[in-house]
Amino acid sequence: MAESLVERRSIDVVPDAERHGTAFSQFTLWLGANLQITAVVTGALAVVFGGDVVWSIVGLVLGNVLGGAVMALHSAQGPKLGLPQMIHSRAQFGVRGAVVPLLLVILMYVGFFASGSVLAGQATAELTHTDDTTGIVLFAAVTAVTAAVGYRVIHALGRVASVICALAFIYLGVRLLDRVDLSSLLSDAHFDLPMFLLAVSLSASWQLAFGPYVADYSRYLPRTTSGRATFWWTLSGSALGAQWSMTFGVLVAASAGGAFMSNQVEYVVGLGGTGLIASFLYFVIALGKLTINVLNTYGGFMSMVTSVSGFRGQKTLSPRGRAAYIALIMIAGTTVALLGKDSFLTSFKDFLLFLLTFFTPWSAINLVDYYLISKERYDIPALSDPHGRYGAWRWDALTVYGIGLLAQLPFLVTHFYTGPLVDSLGGADISWIVGLAVPALLYWGVARRNTAHIPEQTLYGVEEPGSEPVQEPVSGRP
Template sequence: MAGVVERRSIDVVPDAERYGTAFSQFTLWLGANLQITAVVTGALAVVFGVQAFWAILGLLIGNLLGGAVMALHSAQGPRLGLPQMISSRAQFGVRGAAVPLALVIVMYIGFFASGSVLAGQAVGELTHLGETPGIVLFALITAVAAAVGYRVIHALGRIAGLVCAATFVYLGIRLLQRAELTDLLADRTFSFPLFLLAISLAASWQLAFGPYVADYSRYLPRSTSARATFWWTLGGSALGSQWSMTFGALAAAAAGSGFVGNEVGYVVGLGGAGVVVSFLYFVIALGKLTINVLNTYGGFMSVVTGVSGFRGQRQLGPRARACYIAGIMVAGTAVALLGKDSFLTSFKDFLLFLLTAFTPWSAINLVDYYVIAKERYDLPALSDPHGRYGAWRWKALTVYAVGLVAQFPFLATHFYTGPLVDPLGGADISWLVGLAVPAVLYWLVTRRDTGHIPERTILTVPAAAAEQQETAQPAG
């Protein structure tokens, strides 16, 4: 077991501990996306008025656009050997990175909660315990898997990918036995604002992986091709999510009002009865377990990243690791139990809120890594608030704030609609603004501010400096 339980947290993965190939990213992200919450995301487009044909096309565009941004983050993992949000310190400062991290942690708790609602329904039916005990039991299993760490996460991805792919083929056949595909796609009435809603739903789904995607590629050998990592990540994530979302859009079109509020029940009902139904509940729980473990693990990494920026901590002991993971589990479970009765509408607004929060972060991180720094970071300095990146980098924080504010006039959610939404016919283009404005602005204000960028990537602290830091910093 000692060789299975992960020892690393926010520290750099040494080259001697690297293993695997870029194909592992395909299997992980395929399995993570072939699951019930992705089905619900695809169904949302139809539930909120998009015709199935245009919903599927819009979801495809969103998955490809958002997936490309997410895969660019994934390609950073083998190069840096660090969790994703640690690299944000190069843009925001060692302590300033806590600002976007706060929203990232909210995201993880929210996704944990939404996944637990759907999985809890499945676990409750499978065990005959009911929905609330099902949510709690599922949360406990998630926490244990996240505590074991990286190896079990990738193993879950491989298993869920195979099992869920076969199950979705079966469910697709059963769905098309109930409703003719040509009938479901017959209505081609087009509404541009609703079409953009479908794109935004899928794009937000993909972009929300950005803050933790490199967490799961950081153990790959440093020699792993960035291109291979990009394409295998994009391929697995876009294929898995589009497959699930297409099924969800068609299911919602076929079921009409029978889908809302009965998402798990409707999907399982396609399978028939008896043993098949029990197996489908198991598959739903397995698919959600994979992604919820990712969210718990990512939440743990983000909390530690934020706290360690102020404590000067480089490593984390097993007991502290377990406490952080337990905290994420308790918070996510509480939100799940409080929000389980208004899940569908809340989840749509939550997705669009996430899109508002993370597109500026993605834009800043990617422009800095690929354009400004050209993949050259001083890794030890990412833990030193007195080093080359400093404690707070106000240019990036200001650009991030501008990127957030710039989106609000274009944002359309249940609780807030911006003043420029109606002139655009009701279309929500906030995510496009959130990518473009911070990317251009960050490039303008930092393109000549390159004095902190090393000539090459620095992997380790020189021996003399390491001895000084060892005596100055608290133990993990």
């Protein structure tokens, strides 16, 4: 049992004999990962920073659908290639050049681990009758152990969380509607473009930030799994879960004001009741955060291995090495959580929007290359060879990535930096739209001029006992 439960694979391609599951597994995983307290806080921020209920909800819907669609396009790559998401980036940036976006991805994982641990630590502290610091540390330890077991337990956790958290959110929604005058909240609608775009940016950044690791959790699906099915189940689970949580957050923030801002976890639990119900809700909050924090830890260790292996030529990872990488992510994330737990709301909003600046250009380049330039055809063994067809550094993609970053700065709005063109747009942040469009167009224009490195069909190089390396032609796209 232990051999089948504990994952052996890391950055290496998953052979056909080890593929399992259906595309529906993406729905339960991403629904469970989004029905959680940090998504509630993300939705609340749209109101806390000045938006009304109606247009905040509409903006969050738009951002979840648009950002979720981009994220789900990455998910559809998993069954086809059988690789973690960021290994695939070597085809665009080079075997070593991929370390540039990878370093930022690792920062993202640490940041999300930290922000999640702040809220989950509060719930864990209540369950264990300790303080917040102890709760954060305990939660981090459970997260690390779960991530070390790997893929199967992560999906099992997603299935459990999707059911339990959905039931809890239904209950909390009923309790909230008993307390608030919904018609009054909905009648106070006043469209404000900057606030509307803030709501769109908050939810879009939430979804786009999953892009660098979403294929990590679809790569074990059989290679024959429909790309369309993977896309739609991922999008529906992630967008539905996030919008559900964020709408709840909007209504809570609009009705509770300072009571919610002062202690998000305590207010949500108090909304549900006391005694055993309160204990159950603290457990639900910790469970929801465990689901997503395990994804962050697992993705973080994958990205660290990918970064190091690009220079060391490493193709596999020992169990001891796996544990060491996971421990590094846990220690870094816990340290940030303990240092930043007293200024959570403002820091988290800036963190989300700042992340978006770095990941939209990467996402645009990766998707244009996969669907329009290479058309799903890759030489997977060459992704580990800096002297192979993809080279060590692909300066055309790295240059486009840098231009994509710089193009966003005039339109960026954060607490510590505001771009020079923001005032002329009424304070609206459209940097993420620029960050998708500019590098997508530039990379398409540059990359289609030189396609000599693209194989005629995908080369897997996976050897099973008594068989030849697998080669498979292009399959349909979502």
